Structure formats: C-alpha cells, structure tokens
Amino acid sequence: NAGVMQNPRHLVRRRGQEARLRCSPMKGHSHVYWYRQLPEEGLKFMVYLQKENIIDESGMPKERFSAEFPKEGPSILRIQQVVRGDSAAYFCASSPQEKRGTQYFGPGTRLLVL
C-alpha cells in the first residue's frame, strides 16, 4: 500500500527558471495539501486541493506560485521565475475524506535555486 509519492526528490534550478513539483496522494485519498519547510523551521501550509478544485490557498504566495490537482494524474506545484528565497523543502500530504485533519506526508522535494 504505497504512501504519498513525490518527485523529484531533489531539484536544482537557476534563478528565473520554472520548477514543477509532483505529488501522488495515497490510494483512496482525495485531499492534497502542499507545505514548505525552511531549514530549522516547522512546515508552513501553502494550499489545499481536491480533484480539479483549489479549496484553500491562503498560504500560497500571490505571485509566481500555482497549484493544480487534475482529474487524472498527480498534483502539481509550479513555481515560475524562481528566486533564491524559494530554496526549501516542499512537502505534499494527503488525507482521507472522513478524517481530513489526519494528513500523511510524502518524502518531499528539496529545491535549490542557484
């Protein structure tokens, strides 16, 4: 029973490039959440999605960041025109419908912007 899957695990980009991070939720989970973690910090909520819908993006930066969870395929977190401050670990979590507060995390994508 596979857990939450994320890829790539590590991503290096130069300033101005685009970063695409992918997340496949646990089987049977229809809720996906994205978080960002800076070194020595806890995780910060970014966005919550269900299939084809963004439910809550209150933690998402207003510019350059976008997220989607299409009907088919993984959820994508997209960062356009990356800057050095975007360097962080990005984690995806999923939860079942009946217990949305219980979130299971993937291994994360470490983004390094040069």
Place this chain on the structure above:
Amino acid sequence: GQQLNQSPQSMFIQEGEDVSMNCTSSSIFNTWLWYKQDPGEGPVLLIALYKAGELTSNGRLTAQFGITRKDSFLNISASIPSDVGIYFCAGKDSGGGADGLTFGKGTHLIIQP
C-alpha cells in the same frame, strides 16, 4: 494568525530515559497530531488526537489532547537510539480557518551514548 509554541527546543538525554515534550497554542484546535521527521525525509505520523482529554498510546509513545483544546503533550518511554530525530506537533483549526495544519518549530531529540 495561529501560533504553536513547542518546547523544549532540544533535548539531550541518555538512552533508556523517558522524554516529555509539549505544545501550546493561542487558539483552539479540534485535532492534534504528532510527527517525527528524520533528516532528508518527510514527517511521519506518530499519533493523532481528535477529542479534548483524549489519551492515546502507540507503543512507547503516549500523547494527550488537553482539556482546554489549546495544548498537547507527547511522552516517549525508555528511549532508544532510533528515537533520535525532530518531533513536531501540529494542530488543525476548529473553526473556519485554513484547512492546513499549523506546525510547531520542533523538538530536537538527541540521545547521548
């Protein structure tokens, strides 16, 4: 916004000792969760708490959801080397707030030989 204060920030203990850490919040949560994160990995769910006053165990781990719904603690009994890592508390808002979890800054557990 919501804040979670997690303490202690770090703990240096001997193998076999018991460990206790806690979290307090400035607002009420309806779910408390405890996670462990190893270097280079994602947080792993240890214990989930859903009701005020609830006390739940998972092996050597025990966690409680405070009666006021503003705090939680995690205890680890008879620590072993593989308990080393960073422990995070997280809470889920009880009202119409964000759907994401609010995390503490973590407790670094270091076991001295």
